[in-house]
Amino acid sequence: MPRLSYRRALTRALADEMTRDESVVVLGEDIRVAAANVTTGLLKKFGPERVRDTPLSEQAFTSFATGAALAGARPVVEFQIPSLLFLVFEQIVNHAHKFPLMTGGQCAVPVTYVVPGSGSRTGWAGQHSDHPYALFAHVGVTTVVPATPADAYGLLVSAIRCDDPVVVFAPAGALDLRADVTDLAPVPLGRGVVRRSGTDVTVVAVGHLVHDALAVAEELAGQASVEVFDPRTVYPFDWDGLVESVSRTGRLVVVDDGNRSCGIAAEIIATVVERVRLAAPPRRVTRPDGAVLPFAPALDRAVQPGRDQLTAAIQLTLKDG
Amino acid sequence: MTGADPLRLYRTVRLIRRFEERAIELVHAGQIVGGIHPYLGQEGIAAGVCAALDREDLVTGTHRGHGHVLAKGADPARMLAELCGRVTGLNRGRGGSMHAADFGVGVLGANAIVGAAGAILTGAVWERRRRGAGIVGATFFGDGAVNEGMLLEAFNLAALWRVPVLFVCENNGYATTMPVDGAVAGTIAGRAAAFGMPATVVDGQDPEAVREVTAAAVARMRAGGGPELVEARTYRFDAHHxxxxxxxxxxxxxxxxxxxxxxxxxxxxxxRLDPAARAAVDAAVEAELDAAVEYALAGPHPDPATALDHLYASGLTARTGGG
Structure with missing residues (x-):
């Protein structure tokens, strides 16, 4: 079985889709030399017309991708830094997302935005460490946060094939993962997966935090049976899949690397309590309100959701009920 | 389609003029909600530019965009139905005045965000040409847009990658109420020079002058030249909105x-026409607009149950907002 790294899974997905479909083009800063170590080999294989290194003009090249999509392309735009999404929020939300409705269905905007290295990379400080997937869920742009190499491949492929804009967050905390992957295949958008079965509590973990949740579940194995649900797509969310899990366990904890107010954890809890009568109040572990990641490593870690916090939240939920 | 044709040019400016006047009446009558940004006085620019383009060429417009959409060839009746919010409108009543689009005639939409459409059009023209089409594009914007960074980034990208886009600045002297002198350091044409783009200043009140300047630029672009800028000096006859x-x-x-x-x-x-020919055009335009108003007001209003239709091209269904 080949050991596949998360980054190479993204590379494979790009190369496979570019081979399969001439309309797929890739845009981004320093992609010709694969500065983010994702577009490796693409320029040589597909040429500069389809692998376009851009000037530092995020707003222009994001809307350029929108226009190319309106004319038939399936562009993939790479952003090296998650915080650049704030710069192009206007272009994605006001144009790419709104065009199909505003034009009464005259067009589609199949653009994929990939962020290799979202969230904290430790030591990159305030303007390089954001994890704003909930913002895109809020405005209704399809948003995926793959946790594993197989999902990185499968969700990126599905994102490229999707007729709507899709943001792919590849968490820095997952980029160095390697896994035995036997079957590279598309992963459907909007479909979560139970990573670990359990009977006492459902932990929803987003992105790299899936691995923390699995580790905590193992640690607690003697005390409680913890189910870990990986939504994979945060918008549209797999509500039916999650409700099925929580209906069995009766308890819910969410661990989410977003800010607390209006984060995806808030939406997950709200939706579950609308549909399921829980045995205990739900809990969430998130970044603080208004989080800005401080530079010093200990401070950086202190602001991110931690395993201790998750353990405590699970134990409280079990005790409450 | 690019030669001088005074009759056709006159017909287009007259159509836009009377369309706008009819639309204003419909605003005051409560048939068009939200109001419009009248293009009155600026008709020569859309008419002149679009007369030098082919049907396959692409354009984007502005919030003051009715003239661009009509000049490129959209059906005035369906355009008016759109302004009236009817399902028979160009955008099925989902876009209204500021987002009217007709992809069938190369109008990738009016766009209400000042300065935003230039990069979109650049990408669209680039992709069509990558697929072998010999098209060019024209993106309209006002003097207010020349201070938007997004548009200046688009200048750079189009010039750098030699994408044949005509950047058409409709300088009507005011960004809403802000005079050009209070907002623009340097000059509008000077911005083009900074990116190595040729720039031409033209009298926007003369449709034939605009057509000539555009035809020359389009010929250079079709022959492999990069993007160009035209600054059309004009005056807005009516309100900002x-x-x-x-x-x-x-x-x-x-x-x-x-x-x-x-x-x-x-x-x-x-x-430039003999009076009889002019009168005949006027009568024909009036008849067309009578029919357009009738068509627009006869169109059904959209069913509220369809409010989320077209939100996603992929078929994704959004959750509704009810309890």
Missing amino acids: TFEHQVRLDYRPPEEVAEGRSRDPVDIAGA
Whole structure:
């Protein structure tokens, strides 16, 4: 079985889709030399017309991708830094997302935005460490946060094939993962997966935090049976899949690397309590309100959701009920 | 399609003029909600530019965009139905005045975010050409847009990658109420020079002059040249937006308005026809717009149950907002 790294899974997905479909083009800063170590080999294989290194003009090249999509392309735009999404929020939300409705269905905007290295990379400080997937869920742009190499491949492929804009967050905390992957295949958008079965509590973990949740579940194995649900797509969310899990366990904890107010954890809890009568109040572990990641490593870690916090939240939920 | 054709040019400016006047009546009658940004006085620019383009060429417009959509060939009846919010409108009543689009005639939409459409059009023209089409594009924007970073980034990208886009600045002297002198450091044409783009300043009140300048630029672009800028000097005859018909804003001296209105593109184009020919066009336009108004007001209003239709092209269904 080949050991596949998360980054190479993204590379494979790009190369496979570019081979399969001439309309797929890739845009981004320093992609010709694969500065983010994702577009490796693409320029040589597909040429500069389809692998376009851009000037530092995020707003222009994001809307350029929108226009190319309106004319038939399936562009993939790479952003090296998650915080650049704030710069192009206007272009994605006001144009790419709104065009199909505003034009009464005259067009589609199949653009994929990939962020290799979202969230904290430790030591990159305030303007390089954001994890704003909930913002895109809020405005209704399809948003995926793959946790594993197989999902990185499968969700990126599905994102490229999707007729709507899709943001792919590849968490820095997952980029160095390697896994035995036997079957590279598309992963459907909007479909979560139970990573670990359990009977006492459902932990929803987003992105790299899936691995923390699995580790905590193992640690607690003697005390409680913890189910870990990986939504994979945060918008549209797999509500039916999650409700099925929580209906069995009766308890819910969410661990989410977003800010607390209006984060995806808030939406997950709200939706579950609308549909399921829980045995205990739900809990969430998130970044603080208004989080800005401080530079010093200990401070950086202190602001991110931690395993201790998750353990405590699970134990409280079990005790409450 | 790019040669001089005074009759056709006159017909287009007259159509836009009367369309806008009819639309204003419909605003005041409550048939068009939210109001419009009238294109009155600027008709010569859309008419002149689009007369030098082919059907396959692409354009994007602005919030003051009716003229661009009509000049590129959209059906006035479906355009008016769109302004009236009917399902028979170009955008099925989902876009309205500021987002009217007709992909079938190469209009990738009016766009209400100032300066935003230039990069979109650049990408669209680039992709069509990558697929082998010999098209060019024209993106319209006002003098207010020349201070938007997004547009200046688009200048750079188009020039760098030699994408044949004509950047058409409709300089009507005011960004809403802000005069150009209070907003623009340097010059508009000078911005093009900074990116190595040729720039031409033209009298936007003369549709034939605009057509000539555009045809020359389009010929250079089709022959492999990069993007160019045209600054068309014009004057907005009416309000920034029809809300000004209720709330008069004091920012243009009456003498200036009178002077501006004295150079009317409809009259300038009309004077080139013999009076009988002009009268025949006027009558034909009137008949077309009578039919357009009838068509627009006869169209059904959208069913509220379809409010989320077209939100996603992929077929994704959004959750509704109810409890």
